[in-house]
Amino acid sequence: MSDLSATISPAVRLKGVSKTFGPIQALKPVNLDIAAGTIHALVGQNGAGKSTTLGILAGRISATTGDVEIGGARVDLGDPRRARAAGVVAIYQELTIVPALSAVANVFLGQPLSRGYLLSEGAMQSRFAELAGRLGVSIPTDAEARSLSVADQQTLEILRAIQANARIILFDEPTTALAQPEREALFKVMRDLRAEGHTLIYVSHNLDEVLGISDAITVFRNGSLIETRPTQAWTKAQLVTAMLGEEMGDIYHRRPASRLRDGEPAISVRDIALPGAIGEIGFSVRAGEILGVGGLVGSGRSSLLRALAGLEHRSSGQIEIAGREVAWPRTPRAARALGIALVPEDRKHQGLVLGMTAADNVTLPKLRAIARSGLIDNQLAAEVAADATRAFGFDPKRLFAPVGTLSGGNQQKVLLARWAFDRPKVLLVDEPTRGIDVGAKAEILDALRAFAEEGLAVIMVSSELEEICALADRVIVMSEGRQVDHIDASRAELSVHRILNSAFGVERHHHV
Structure with missing residues (x-):
């Protein structure tokens, strides 16, 4: 058993907790102590057991064997309601905000403040302001949740957890959909929660973030708990080795230039436009090439792929497939008939x-x-x-x-x-490694390299700019819906620095 501190009684203790789904043992018996008032990270490859552990603590999954103790008392976390009663609340990637309700209504959902038989709007407004002030956040109380950013919606869930008297808050990949400034704001909130005495259990594939925010890290592999150490006792390389059971090579090794660069383009597009989203975009991709699309969140990268995939019926442009001009695809069926396929960013709901x-x-x-x-x-x-x-x-x-x-x-x-x-002839991939562990990430990047080697034209959007630099033959950079740069990897022009400078407008280059 891992005990991070002999002087602090654990907020959470797992004793022989395991889970079996039919013939598959998703989690072998786990013994783990999580100290009160700390941020404790769980890491591992997909399927390693960390999310199953989180699910058991959240009451979403019933353990097959073992006991869970909260604050020294054995508890039955058979469903989320019982978990909440025990002071445990989970915040998942798929937020549970009700879009049509106000910010205040979402925070007090299921637990409204009342006077007698009447809801007390004033009391809820006052309590909302108090909670938000404690965490240093500012959200309009009457704003509809659907109008808020993902980061603000996530903050509402955190405020709801505090209002529910949660002492233990579980975070499942909380930064996946956040831009960097929003991530930093979330980390400040997490540190403030820790300072107030809350215990945070945090699942993430981003090892740099884990090393920066946590007090302790537990590594899972193949359903087993491998090791727990204080964060300062881990390095990134040690985490990767523990996760994989072997040393990991450089997953961002540079892909050799396409051997088919002089052939006819598999796809050529000009004057792509989608009102209110993108415009003035054009490029060609040959069979065997990978075109990277760089830019900041909200720059129009995903809208570009959706337009090419026929998912934006208001989009327009000129398109040639293998040198033949064809009608612009305005439905997914039309795009598929042209040999264009999309691996969407939201694989669960769109793929x-x-x-x-x-x-x-x-x-x-x-x-x-x-x-x-x-x-x-x-x-x-x-x-x-x-x-x-x-x-x-x-x-x-x-x-x-x-x-x-x-x-x-x-x-x-x-x-x-x-x-x-x-x-397909043309494969569009949107954030192919988002929310994926380092081992699976390497396999997926290798698969994209293999697709190109086999003659597909690949167009890839990724916020992991190292991925783009490793895989792409050429890169277009987008900013505010426009194409602002075109970078050729064969001319040694391609770098993360160049992409970011173009995206932020530090440098502007004429695209071709």
Whole structure:
């Protein structure tokens, strides 16, 4: 058992806690103490067991064996309501804000302040101001939640947790959708919560953030707790080695230049426009090339990919596929008919059918290819899905699990395997490694390299600029919906510094 401090009784103690889903043991018996008034990070690859541990503490998942103690007392966290009663509240990537309600109403959702039988709007307004003031945040009380930034919506969830008297707050990948200034603001709130005596348990794949914010770090691997140390006793390299069980090479190794650079463009676009979002964009990508799209959050990168994928019916432009001018795609069906496929940023809600198996998700675009006499050949479908996922290091035992139960890394592998089976001409990928651990990230980057080597034209948006610099043959940079730079990697022009300077307007270059 790991005990971070002999003098501070643990806020949370796990004793032999395990979880089995059918034949799969997601979590082997865990013994862990988490000190009161600390920020304790849980890290590991997707499927390592950290999210299962968080789910057990949140009451979303029932442990198969073992006991949980909160403040020295054994508790039954059989559902989220019981967890809240024990002082444990979770804040997930998928926020539970009600968009149509005001900021105040969201904070007091399910726990309104009242006088007699009447709600006390004044008391709730006053309490909201007090809570916000304690954390140094400013959110208009009457603003509809849908009008707020993701960061402010997340803050409402934190205020709701404090109002519910949560002493233990669980954070699941809280910075995934946040820009850097918003991340820094969240970290300030987390430090303030710690200073007030709250215990924070924090799951993240961003090791730099973990090392910067936490007091202690626990590493999980293959369902087992590997080691817990005070944060100052870890280095990033040691964390990666503990997560993988081996030393990790450089996942951002530079991809060799495309061998097909002199061929005809697989796709050429000009004058792309989407009212209120993007305009004045044009580029070409040859088969075998990777075009990176750099820029800040909100610069229009995702809107560009959605327009190319036929998801923005108001978009317009001129497009050529393999040298032939075709009609601009205004529906996903039209884009697919042109050989354009999208791996979206929001894989859970826009890319996958969560209730279907991984195998069914892989074969979904080409059901006719696995049909015999009008009926799906399940054996053929299984063989096709196994072949398509093998190159991604996907565990074949998980092929017939509902894809919604898989880790983020495995879900992304399923999406990429779908297009390995269907073979589009142009593959659009939006934030391909967001929320994915370092091991799965390396496999996904290698898969994108392989797609290009096999002759696909790949257009990639990523906020991880090192990824773009490692993979792309050329990069366009966007700012405020416009293309402001075009960088050719073969001329040694490509660097994170160059992309950021262009995105922030420090340097402006004529694009071609």
